Amino acid sequence: MSKFTFIASVLTSILLQCLEGTFAIAHPRSASAPPPLETNVGEVLYITVSVKGQNRVVVGEFRDRTIPFFKIGETGQYGALIGIDLSDEPAQDEVRVQIQEGSITRLVQRYRVKVRRTQFGIQELTLPQEKVDLDPETLKRVEEEQQQMLENLSSVRGERVWRGPFVMPVEGKVAGTFGLKRLINGQPRNPHSGEDIYAPEGTAVVASNHGLVRLTGDFFFSGKSIVIDHGLGVFTMYFHLSDIFVKEGESVSKGQTIGLVGSTGRVTGPHLHWGARLNGARVNPLSLIKLPLHTLVTGE
Numbered sequence: 001m002s003k004f005t006f007i008a009s010v011l012t013s014i015l016l017q018c019l020e021g022t023f024a025i026a027h028p029r030s031a032s033a034p035p036p037l038e039t040n041v042g043e044v045l046y047i048t049v050s051v052k053g054q055n056r057v058v059v060g061e062f063r064d065r066t067i068p069f070f071k072i073g074e075t076g077q078y079g080a081l082i083g084i085d086l087s088d089e090p091a092q093d094e095v096r097v098q099i100q101e102g103s104i105t106r107l108v109q110r111y112r113v114k115v116r117r118t119q120f121g122i123q124e125l126t127l128p129q130e131k132v133d134l135d136p137e138t139l140k141r142v143e144e145e146q147q148q149m150l151e152n153l154s155s156v157r158g159e160r161v162w163r164g165p166f167v168m169p170v171e172g173k174v175a176g177t178f179g180l181k182r183l184i185n186g187q188p189r190n191p192h193s194g195e196d197i198y199a200p201e202g203t204a205v206v207a208s209n210h211g212l213v214r215l216t217g218d219f220f221f222s223g224k225s226i227v228i229d230h231g232l233g234v235f236t237m238y239f240h241l242s243d244i245f246v247k248e249g250e251s252v253s254k255g256q257t258i259g260l261v262g263s264t265g266r267v268t269g270p271h272l273h274w275g276a277r278l279n280g281a282r283v284n285p286l287s288l289i290k291l292p293l294h295t296l297v298t299g300e
């Protein structure tokens, strides 16, 4: 395994960029004039909608994604989190909010959403080629693990388990590495789809919100890993752990210690790689922290 482990003395050039995000909350007054919303590639948009009637099934459509809405009070208010994938086009589009009544679907609201470009930096790594080219056996393992991860991330539970604001999973230094385009020996690789938080080996890692442990394992790239399913297509991921304290299928609470910071998998040193998915979109997990979800603590 160590043959394929990245060495610490690689030539690394990281262009960090500002990760400040913006979020828009819409409280539309009429169906005819919804305000335009703005967000950035790789971030999360929180929208709300008022719907007449009790216990409606409210669903949004944005690009090729289906966005489930959740009830946020007794007054016909529904909310949804929309993830803008880090590879999404920076363009204006529409969210169509619909009510489902049996086989009938009725459009209740449209939002124009302007997705702004995010200038992600570039990370260049120069490595001995034998550290980059995986042997067939390892390549097979990596492909199987990626498939397993994708299957777990694409199964959506219809019930919201997360409650109130998301919290930071570990105390440490945020590296600002989300979205970095990566070049290894000049060859483009997958962009960095999570955020790295540097903390000493053995630092406690907590669940960012309530959820169900969807997957645990020891993977080639991500090392000892946990995936938490927060319901309605929201997942958070915790990679490179030294220890895992939870089992698949177990319910976890926000703030519960689920593992320890480590340096397992293909890493150069101890840190937590924290990832988030929203209905398939790879988003900056820090976007979840910044969402104005405090009002959801009550009235649920």
Ligand SMILES: [Zn+2]
Pocket: 192, 194, 195, 196, 272, 273, 274
């Ligand atoms: Zn990472």
